[in-house]
Amino acid sequence: MDFVNQLQRKFIDYSSSLHREGIVDDQFTQLRKLEDENSPHFVMEVASLFFEDCEKLINNMAIALEQKQGVDFKQIEECIHQLKGSSSSIGAMRVKNACIAFRSFSGAQNREGCLRCLQQLSHEYSLLKNKLQTLFRVSVASRCLYVCLVIFCRGNEHAEPFPDVLVFQLEKQIVAAGGSIPRVH
Amino acid sequence: YLGGAFDVESLVENLLGQLAGNQAILVNVYDVTNSSDHLIMYGHQNQDGDLALLHESKLDFGDPFRKHTMICRYHQKAPTSWTALTTAFLFFVICLLVGYILYGAAIHIVKVEDDFHEMQELKVRAEAADVAKSQFLATVSHEIRTPMNGILGMLALLLDTDLSSTQRDYAQTAQVCGKALITLINEVLDRAKIEAGKLEMETVPFDLRSILDDVLSLFSEKSRNKGVELAVFVSDKVPEMVMGDPGRFRQIITNLVGNSVKFTERGHIFVKVHLAENLKPMAEAKAETFLNGGSDEGVLVSSAHQFKTLSGYEAADERNSWDSFKYLVADEESQYNALINMPLAGETSQNVTLMVSVEDTGIGIPLIAQDRVFMPFMQADSSTSRNYGGTGIGLSITKCLVELMGGHISFVSRPQVGSTFSFTAAFGRCKKASFSDTKKSNTEDLPSSFQGLKAIVVDGKPVRAAVTRYHLKRLGMLVEVGSSVKMAASACGKNGSSCGTKNQPDIILVEKDSWLSGEDGGLSLGMLDRKQNGHVFKLPKMILLATNITNAELEKAKAAGFSDTTIMKPVRASMVAACLQQVLGIGKKRQAGKDMLNGSLVLRSLLYGKKILVVDDNMVNRRVAAGALKKFGAAVECADSGKAALKLLQIPHYFDACFMDIQMPEMDGFEATRRIRKMESQANEQINGGSIDEESARKGKWHVPILAMTADVIHATYDECLKCGMDGYVSKPFEEENLYQAVAKFFKAKPMSEL
Numbered sequence: 026m027d028f029v030n031q032l033q034r035k036f037i038d039y040s041s042s043l044h045r046e047g048i049v050d051d052q053f054t055q056l057r058k059l060e061d062e063n064s065p066h067f068v069m070e071v072a073s074l075f076f077e078d079c080e081k082l083i084n085n086m087a088i089a090l091e092q093k094q095g096v097d098f099k100q101i102e103e104c105i106h107q108l109k110g111s112s113s114s115i116g117a118m119r120v121k122n123a124c125i126a127f128r129s130f131s132g133a134q135n136r137e138g139c140l141r142c143l144q145q146l147s148h149e150y151s152l153l154k155n156k157l158q159t160l161f162r163v164s165v166a167s168r169c170l171y172v173c174l175v176i177f178c179r180g181n182e183h184a185e186p187f188p189d190v191l192v193f194q195l196e197k198q199i200v201a202a203g204g205s206i207p208r209v210h
Numbered sequence: 211y212l213g214g215a216f217d218v219e220s221l222v223e224n225l226l227g228q229l230a231g232n233q234a235i236l237v238n239v240y241d242v243t244n245s246s247d248h249l250i251m252y253g254h255q256n257q258d259g260d261l262a263l264l265h266e267s268k269l270d271f272g273d274p275f276r277k278h279t280m281i282c283r284y285h286q287k288a289p290t291s292w293t294a295l296t297t298a299f300l301f302f303v304i305c306l307l308v309g310y311i312l313y314g315a316a317i318h319i320v321k322v323e324d325d326f327h328e329m330q331e332l333k334v335r336a337e338a339a340d341v342a343k344s345q346f347l348a349t350v351s352h353e354i355r356t357p358m359n360g361i362l363g364m365l366a367l368l369l370d371t372d373l374s375s376t377q378r379d380y381a382q383t384a385q386v387c388g389k390a391l392i393t394l395i396n397e398v399l400d401r402a403k404i405e406a407g408k409l410e411m412e413t414v415p416f417d418l419r420s421i422l423d424d425v426l427s428l429f430s431e432k433s434r435n436k437g438v439e440l441a442v443f444v445s446d447k448v449p450e451m452v453m454g455d456p457g458r459f460r461q462i463i464t465n466l467v468g469n470s471v472k473f474t475e476r477g478h479i480f481v482k483v484h485l486a487e488n489l490k491p492m493a494e495a496k497a498e499t500f501l502n503g504g505s506d507e508g509v510l511v512s513s514a515h516q517f518k519t520l521s522g523y524e525a526a527d528e529r530n531s532w533d534s535f536k537y538l539v540a541d542e543e544s545q546y547n548a549l550i551n552m553p554l555a556g557e558t559s560q561n562v563t564l565m566v567s568v569e570d571t572g573i574g575i576p577l578i579a580q581d582r583v584f585m586p587f588m589q590a591d592s593s594t595s596r597n598y599g600g601t602g603i604g605l606s607i608t609k610c611l612v613e614l615m616g617g618h619i620s621f622v623s624r625p626q627v628g629s630t631f632s633f634t635a636a637f638g639r640c641k642k643a644s645f646s647d648t649k650k651s652n653t654e655d656l657p658s659s660f661q662g663l664k665a666i667v668v669d670g671k672p673v674r675a676a677v678t679r680y681h682l683k684r685l686g687m688l689v690e691v692g693s694s695v696k697m698a699a700s701a702c703g704k705n706g707s708s709c710g711t712k713n714q715p716d717i718i719l720v721e722k723d724s725w726l727s728g729e730d731g732g733l734s735l736g737m738l739d740r741k742q743n744g745h746v747f748k749l750p751k752m753i754l755l756a757t758n759i760t761n762a763e764l765e766k767a768k769a770a771g772f773s774d775t776t777i778m779k780p781v782r783a784s785m786v787a788a789c790l791q792q793v794l795g796i797g798k799k800r801q802a803g804k805d806m807l808n809g810s811l812v813l814r815s816l817l818y819g820k821k822i823l824v825v826d827d828n829m830v831n832r833r834v835a836a837g838a839l840k841k842f843g844a845a846v847e848c849a850d851s852g853k854a855a856l857k858l859l860q861i862p863h864y865f866d867a868c869f870m871d872i873q874m875p876e877m878d879g880f881e882a883t884r885r886i887r888k889m890e891s892q893a894n895e896q897i898n899g900g901s902i903d904e905e906s907a908r909k910g911k912w913h914v915p916i917l918a919m920t921a922d923v924i925h926a927t928y929d930e931c932l933k934c935g936m937d938g939y940v941s942k943p944f945e946e947e948n949l950y951q952a953v954a955k956f957f958k959a960k961p962m963s964e965l
Contacts, residue, residue, distance in 0.1 A: 046414065052943050059837045067837050075830045106873060111830035113921055114943045170363070 036163050043156055052116030072157050075115050079150050082108045086143055090136065101131045101139065108146075119149045219252070234285035239269065243276045251278065262287065344402045351395045351402075358395070362388045397607060401586060404610045411614055415640045416456035418564075419444050419684065419783075422481060425463045426780045429471050433780070438474050439757050440467075440780035441677040445484035448564060453638030458611050463566070465604040466631050470570035477571025477628065480673070486563040486634050561636045563617070571628035580623060584609045608633075660790060661686035668692045669721040669755075677781065678719065678755065684783040685790075690715070695725060715750045717790070719777070722756035722763070751793050753777055813950055816957045818843035821864055825855040825882070826871035826919065831942065835869060835919065838944050852877030852885075859886050859914060861893040867915045867956065869940065880934040883916050887935035890914070915956045 043049045060067045082104045089100050109124040123146045130138035226235045238253035261283060269278040365385040373381060403409045422442045433440040463481070470479045575583060586606035612619045616636035623629035665687050669675035672693070679689045752772045756763075757779040768774060773793045777786055822844045826832045829850075836846040847865075849855045852874055859865065868886075872879035890912040897912075918931050918939040931939055938952045 042414070055943070056834065056837070059841050061841075064837065064840070071830060071833045071837070074833055078828065078830055103875070107828055110871075110873075110921055110942065111828050114828075114831045114834040116943070 036160075039160060039163060043160065047118050048153055048156055049116045050118040052113065054116070056116060069161050071115060072161070075111055075117070076154055078111050079108060079120070083143065083147055083150065086139075090139055090143060096134075096136055096139075098131050098134050098139075102128065105131060117149075117153050120146065120153055123149045222252075236283050236285050238281045240279050240281065241276055242279050344405060348399055348402050351399050355392065355395055358388060358392055362392065397604065400607050404607065409610070409614060411455040411458060413453050413638060414456065415451045415453055416459075417451055418448060418459075418483065419450075421456055421460050422463065422483070423782045423784065425460060425467055426481075427782060428464065429467055430778075430780050433471055433474075433479065434758050434778070436471070436475060437758065438471070438476065439478040439674070440471075441478065441674065442481040442780065443483070443677045443680050445482075446683075447485050448483055449562060449639065451640040452562060452564075453640055454615065454635070458615070459635070462608050462611050462633070463568075465608045466568040469604065469631075470568055470572060470629070474570045474572030474628070478569075479571075480569045480677075481566070482569070483564055483566045486565040560638060562639055563634055563636050565632060565634050567630055567632035569628065569630040574625040574627055574629050575621075575623040576625050580621075583621070584619070660787065663687045663717065663790075664715040665689050666692055666715045666718045666750075667721075668695055668697075668718065668724055670694065670724040670727065671721075674721065678721075681781045681783050681786055682719075685787055693724075695720065717751045717753060717794070719753050719755050720772070722754055722759060722767075722776075725754065725767075726763075753789065753793060755779065755781070813946060813953070814842045816842075816950070816953050819845065820866040820957065821845045821847070823847050823849060823855065823858060823865045823868040825849045825852070825868065825874075825879070827851055827874045828871075831871065831919075834943060839869075851875075852879070852882030855882050856885055856889075859889070861889060861912055863914070865914055867917065867953070869917050869919050870936070871919050871942070879918055879936075880930065883934045883936050886914070886916065917952055 044054075056068050056071065064070075086101050086104045089097050089104075105124050105128050109121055109128070112118075112120040112124060123142065127139065127142035127146060130142050222237065226237065229235070236253060239251040241249035241251050263284055265282045267280050267282075269280050271278060362385065365381055365388060368381050369378065369385065400409075422444065426440060426442055430440060467479060467481065584605050609619050612633045612635060617634035619631065619633035621629055621631040663686075665682055667675050667678050667682070667689055669678065669691070670693055672691070675691045675693075679691060682689045754767050754772045754776040756776050759767075759776055759778075764776070767776070775789045775792050777789045817839065822839055824832055824835045824839070824846055825848075826835065827850055832848045832850065836848055839846045847858065849858055853876065855868070855870065859868065870879040870882060874882075893912050915937045916935070918936050919942040920939055921942045928939070938955065940952045941948050
C-alpha cells in the first residue's frame, strides 16, 4: 500500500499548497466535502462552469475597456459583481480579492487602473485554472487506479478469494485523500 | 656626291662598325632613277646579308634628275635573343604560379565554406538529436513508470495477502527490485530535466524545521534497526519560515541523509543547520581550543577513544565536535539575547544563506574516489552498487540542485572514520504579511501547551544534549543540561530546598546510555529527592530517551521510577509533544467551533426532504448552492432569473422554501419577492373570500419562506428584506451556522430516526 500512501500524500500536499498560497480558501474545502456517490464529479463540474463564466466575463470586460467612445463602467461593475459572486461561491480567494480591487478602480472610473486590474485578474484566473486542472488530474488518476485494481482483483478467478477487507482499506484511503469512489459494476 | 682621293668605303665601314657595335652592317646605295634598273653606286653587289631586316632610306644629293636610295642590312643574321625568350618564359611561369595560388586559395575558401555549411547542418541535427534523445528518454521513462507503479501496487497488495514464506520472499524481492527501478527512473528523469535546463525552482514560504523532521522520520526506522543514532539541530538564528523550494530542499536532504544511512553501520548521523555567517568566529575558536590543550568543562571522558561528537565516535570533520559546536551554540545564544531588544540587522537583507552539514561515522569515501564523487553514475567502487545499492546519480543531482539554489557543496571524508557533507544555500526572507497568512495553515502545528515548562536533560555527550535541548526549546520549554544523573539530582534537591517549587523542574529527560553507564547513580531520582529534606514537593517526572530499547531495559527503567513512555530517537518535536502529553496529562485544547459532523446532522434534520427553489442568475452560484442543499437531503430546483422564479412559484406549487439572490439583472430579488407576495395575497383572498373548502382551509395562507442570498451579510439591509416580504437572509456562499439559524425559523427538526 506504500505507493497509495505516496499518492495520497502527494494529493494532500498539492491541495494544501493551494490553500497555503491562498489560491483557494475554506469554501473550496466545503465544496470538496459535498462530493459523494450521488455527485462524484461535483467539484469538477462546478469548476468548469466557473471557468466558462470567468472567461466570458473577462472577455466582456476587455471589450468594454477598449471602447474608444467611452468606457461603460456600469457594465464593468456588473461583470465584476458576477465574477466576485461566483469566485466566492467556489472559494477562489485570490480571484475574489482581485475583483474587490478592481471594483474600487471601476467605481472611480479609472480606465488605466481598470486595465491593470483586468490583467491581474486574468493572471489569477489562469493560475487557478492551472492548479485546479492539475488537482483534478491527480484525483482522476487515483480513481482510475482504484477502478483498475478493483477490476483486477475481483476479476481474477484463479487467485484465492481476494479479501474484500483490503478493497475497503483502499477505498478509505482514497476518500481520506479527498477523492470519491466510483461505482464499479 | 663626293669623289676624291678618300677611301670612302673604309671610312664608312669604320664609322658603321663603330655605330653598329659588333655587328657588321652592309650598306648599298642605289641609283633608282630608273626604277627597273638599279644602278649600284656604293657597296658590294654580291653580298646579301640578312635580307630579313632591311632598312631603306632615301638619299637626296641635291640632284633633281636622279633619285638615290640607301639600303642597310646586317651582315649576319641576328642570333635568337635568349634573354628575351627566357624572360618571357619565366614571366609566363610566374604568372602561371600566381594564378595557381589564387585559384588554390579560392578553391580553399569555397571548400571551407562548404564545410562550414555542412557543419552547421550537422550541428542543428546533433542538437535536434540531443533534444530528441532527452525527450525520448523522458517519455520512455515516464511510460515505464506507469506500468511500474502498477506492478508495485500489485506487489503491495500481494504482500498483504496470506503467502507462504517462499512466496513472500519472492514477492519481496520483486518489490525491492521494482522500487529500485522506480527510483532509478526518477533520478534519470531528474537528470534529463536538469540537462534540459527545465528544472525550475519555486519560491514559496516553507518551514525548514518541519521538512527536516519529515526527512528524519523517513529514515528513523532504518537507522534505529542499524543502531545508528540520528539527530538534527537547527540554530536559533535560522528564521522560522524562508522562501525557497521546499521539495528540492527535501530532495537534497533526503539524498544526503539516505547516503549516510546506507553507508553507516555504527555511530551517528547528525544534520546541522545554521547561518553561514557564523562560521568565521567558530574557526577562530577552534584554533583557540587547540592552543589551550583541551576544554575545561566537566565533561566526562571515560576513555581515550571517546570523541566529543554526537555519539562518541570520531567524525571526519572536527567542526561538529563539541569543542567548536559549543562555541557556535553559546555564540548564538548570547547574540540572540542581545538582539532581542535591538532591531535585527540581518532583516534588511533580502536573502539568508544557510549552511547545512550532514555528518556520519560510516565507511567514508576512499581517497582515490573523492574527486569523482559528484560525477553522475560514478560510484566509489564497482562493487558499491552491488553491496549498498543505488546508482550513483544522487549526488550529481544534489550538486546541481544546490548550485541552482545559489550555493556550493563540499565534503570532508576519511575512510573508515566517516564523511561530512556540507552545502550552502540561499533562501529569501519571508515578509511579515505572508508569514502570518501561511502560519494559519501550517501542516504541522506544535502544541503550545508546554510553554514555560522546565526540564533538565541528562546526557553525557554534550552535542547530543544540545540537539535534545533544541527540540525541547521548539516547544517553548526552558531547558538545562546536566551531564550525569548525580548532577541533575543535586540541582533538583538544591532548588527544591531553597526556592520551593518555583525553580523545580517539571520533567527530567535522561538519555539511556548515560543512565546505564552511570549505574551507581541509577537509583531513582525520586528516592534521592525524598531523602533530601522532609518537604513533600511535587516529584518531577522522569522520561527515558533512547535510540532503541529492549524489554528488559524498559522493565528496569520502570522499576527505577521512569515513566512508561520512552521518547524514541531521532528526537522530533512532535513526538516529544505527544509523549509529554501522555506523561503529564496535558491534553490538546479542543478545537473551538462546531464539529462539522454535528452541524451537518442538525441541518440535515431540518432540511431533509424539503423542496427548495434556488434563484440566481450566475450558474456557478446556483450549482454550489444546490450542491450544498442536496447534501443536507433537500430536493433542489434552480431558476436563473426573477421571472423564472415567478413562473415556478405560481400558485399552487409544492416548494417549501426559496433562496433568492438579491442582485439580478432585469428583475432583482426584492422586486421578485414583492410580486410573489402579491400573488400569494391575491390567492389567499380568493381562498378566504371564496369557498370554504376543507382542503384549501387546511392549506391556510400561501406564504413560501423566501430567504435572500447575499455575499455581504454585514451590510445586508434587514429592513429592506423585510419590507419587500422576505423572511431573512443567508450568506453566500453558505455558512452552516448562519444557514441553520435562518432555516430553523420555519422548519421543524425531524426526529433522527426518520432521516
